[in-house]
Amino acid sequence: MLLVPCPHCGPMNAGDLTYNGESHRRPDPKTCTPEEWRTYLYLRENPSGWLLENWYCSSGCRKHFKIERHTFTGELRAPVLPGRKPGATQGDMK
Amino acid sequence: MVEITQLDSMPKASVRAADGTAAAAALGLDFGSSEQRDDTLVVRIRPDEWYLLGDGAPAMAAGLDLSGFASTVDTSHSRTAVRITGDRAADTLAKLGSADFSDHMTPNGASMGIGIAGVTCDIVRDDQHGVRSYLLLLDGSFVTYFLGVLHDAASEF
Numbered sequence: 001m002l003l004v005p006c007p008h009c010g011p012m013n014a015g016d017l018t019y020n021g022e023s024h025r026r027p028d029p030k031t032c033t034p035e036e037w038r039t040y041l042y043l044r045e046n047p048s049g050w051l052l053e054n055w056y057c058s059s060g061c062r063k064h065f066k067i068e069r070h071t072f073t074g075e076l077r078a079p080v081l082p083g084r085k086p087g088a089t090q091g092d093m094k
Numbered sequence: 095m096v097e098i099t100q101l102d103s104m105p106k107a108s109v110r111a112a113d114g115t116a117a118a119a120a121l122g123l124d125f126g127s128s129e130q131r132d133d134t135l136v137v138r139i140r141p142d143e144w145y146l147l148g149d150g151a152p153a154m155a156a157g158l159d160l161s162g163f164a165s166t167v168d169t170s171h172s173r174t175a176v177r178i179t180g181d182r183a184a185d186t187l188a189k190l191g192s193a194d195f196s197d198h199m200t201p202n203g204a205s206m207g208i209g210i211a212g213v214t215c216d217i218v219r220d221d222q223h224g225v226r227s228y229l230l231l232l233d234g235s236f237v238t239y240f241l242g243v244l245h246d247a248a249s250e251f
Contacts, residue, residue: 001192008125008140008141009126009206009207012192012208013192013208013209015192015209016192016208016209058214059207059208059209059214059215060140060206060207060208061125061140061141061207062140062143062207063140063141
């Protein structure tokens, strides 16, 4: 069982949350090029290492948050609510 | 022994209120806790959401100052309440969900949202006369399945 530390609820079974994929910034659709938009829509980094991801606490507090997950070891750290920098208000909760 | 009861007629209201609003100040409580106020159980189930449960819920919801980002919804008929009471109630729920139901993590008055048998539930520990008891709130359309699963899980106790 993967325990995901929600910033509000604490460690939660990953089955009680919804995984929303890699976190990446949306380019401005008014100014970006078609290539930038295509990259935003379809291309992901998929690293073997730390990756910033979006999760949704669907059973608990019903808040979206970001968290860093190591894609090789499965470690999780620094959950953060939207609009805040990772580690700014939350310690390492792995 | 475990007793499972469906509470069809319990009035329920949901209150959404942002920090700093009059409604949030009036309801208070820490996230994940609850408090009995007269004939209404007030539950802060999420950082910005409260449940009002019991006969006094409609009046309490109607009496809130909803200025700012605050609103109420009567959920009496959309959400079903199921109460599970008994010394082995926690053992029954532990078979179906991944929360820690020990006294240390979820003392009387604690509330949480988790999946029980695949159904998203809001759970309030609301002991009855000193006997361990949990109030489970779930979407009404799942209740037939949910009661069946609960009875199966409780049968060994």
